[in-house]
Amino acid sequence: EAEGAATLRTVMRSITPLPAPRMMDLPQFQGDHKESLYWGTYRPNVYLGIRSRTPLSLIAGLMWIGLKNGQYFLRHVCQDSDELSSYGWTAHNEKGEGSGYGGDWAVRLDANSERSSDGTTHLFFYIADEQGKLIAMGSHVPSSRGPVLLASGSHEEIGDWELYLRSEDNLEIHRAGFKSTSMHNLSDLVQQAVATNAMQTGNLNLPDMTEDSSNIMIYQVSIKTTAQIDIVFLSGSASKNPTIEDRISKLTGPMLSTRLESKRKEFDERYDKIFNANNKIDSKELSVGRAALSNLLGGIGYFYGQSKIALPKGFTQKNGDKYIPYWPAALYTAVPSRSFFPRGFLWDEGFHQLVIWRWDVHISMDIIGHWLDLLNSDGWIPREQILGAEALSKVPEEFVLQYPSNGNPPTLFLAIRDFASGIHAKQFSDDEAKKISTFLERAYIRLNSWFQWFNSTQSGKYEGTFYWHGRDNTTTRELNPKTLTSGLDDYPRASHPNDEERHVDLRCWMLLATNCIRSIAEFLKMDSALEKDYYKMSNQLSDFGTLNKFHLDDKTGAYFDYGNHTEKVRLRWYDVQDKDTMRRELLRETLQPPQLQLVPHVGYVSLFPFMMGAIPPESWVLDKQLDLISNTSILWTDYGLRSLSRTSSVYMKRNTEHDPPYWRGAIWINMNYMTLSALHHYAHEDGPYKVRAGELYDKLRSNLIRNIVQNYHETGFFWENYDQKNKGKGKGARSFTGWTSLLVLIMAESYPTLHR
């Protein structure tokens, strides 16, 4: 009984918001700010998707019919299997200008049928009301020139609205209207409507029919040669000043062309000012940097829904659910990949914000604010944010539940530290500086709870030691039990997890977090007992001797995890009788008993104290770290640093039957960026290794730029990671425009304020 009650309390706490003033209630996020960000390309999971930042919005988007292997396919949701030769943003400035609530917006489509197989291009533009409100079809849709009213309706936030199409070309337009509120099925709806009609008429056309009280309107424009089509949305169309005609002409035809051109120029100039001030980069590379930034910004989405939180083992709800929903919440966030992972990931976001705050600190605070509002009353934030049906439709079941005992690196501190450090203050206007300090004042209590969650739940056996809790110590199928919490998934840790473990990367994240909170306290001139604790903790975690005592391998000068470990582990196939079928099962064998020791795998984890600048510039350990980095048998390749040394016993080894090596060799850009930052730091600190750090810095930087740029030119995409052999080829998810876009900062030589 008592135990049950305690469990219930724990569960309820995990789905209760932290009792603290909400970030998003700050005045700086209302008014003009909110209005300028009302509409956007906030549906990154589709090739072109527009919505507003409100839970139930009007949504708009584009589909088209493509041909693959002699078969027609509808293109809509970003999918690598569509095999588009390229897609993405080459310029994106994220913000709009108000005119009425949220402002008007326009989309220009330049269509060319030359390469389509049957000589016709079929485009589908849709508008739908998530609230299910009726959308009226324009009175008549002719195949004519001039502005045509496509649809109209009304929405509680924007009032009456109208959607127009304008084109100088001869177009054939068909349409269909549907009633449905499950918006993640729009492709199916169109596919079925077209297929059904095609069977009856032989044409690939929508049936020109609408269901009663339709809230989804789809327009098909078919083009034989080339066409330019402008589509305009007018918010608050009841207002007659300026006139509807004026508003349409301002956002279509020649005036739209001029507008687009000047926006593009503004974007380029702003990019140059922020990221290319010294003209360091040649023009071929520069355009790739711009595309990286644009894709990161164009990938920013707005999501609304409830995470599913796993109940403690053995507990289920009356209806059989093994989870309980988090409170309904909004998340404005960038995403790692529009095709594979179009949703928020906690530790990815800190890297995204390193780029985004430099571009627009208001957007960055808005995003970080949303994330901090997700803190529960324990100080925990769910790692992967699967909010709403559209997001959920992309995620395999086993990845959906979030565990309130699992962490993920608190990388948001990286970006926040930059705001708070004062070093960058000179680049902020007075107005920005004021908003940053208001933001930090309100964030303080949240950051403190976040930190305390780590400090209390992820601590190790001895003071000042930490480990990622929640590793599986019963697994028989994994070569090395994974540590998804660390973000480095299958990077090898102690082979036999137990509470003696200590993880050097987590210790370093704790150091970053304490230093960040300390910076904020200094910035806000706060000086209570709490701040004194942080000063003390920051000094303890910075203590070089203690770090070395817990994690340094004296012989190699590498930093290692510590734990119950044996190198003599292998996976073996067993035949297992399973009802009437024979099944083969992998089992993990230990050929030598594990014992407490440093875990001897050199890779990204071994570099963490270096990445964080925690090694004194005159220390011999620094020299050793430079050895590990520059050694081609260990971490160095011509394309960037490997995640794991070639000499590691699990280098490029599969973890299970189904898990190929992931963080066991491939080159990842976030960790390379962190290492590069540190090389840059040590190249500017007096000491015996200054020159060497500078040389390695130059080489690593140019290797990374060359390889990412070359892959982009060859494939049209940025990649999740890069092959450490095989000419540095992009691997994993393509159109991975999350942390790979750190390329922008690598080009700009812009690094975080890590080092006090």
Ligand code: 6A9
């Ligand atoms: C799988 C498959 C259509 C794995 O970038 C996001 C994360 C990183 O945070 C993490 O460090 N990625 C890295 O190791 C991708 C995780 C995807 C998990 C969900 C769903 C859907 O395929």
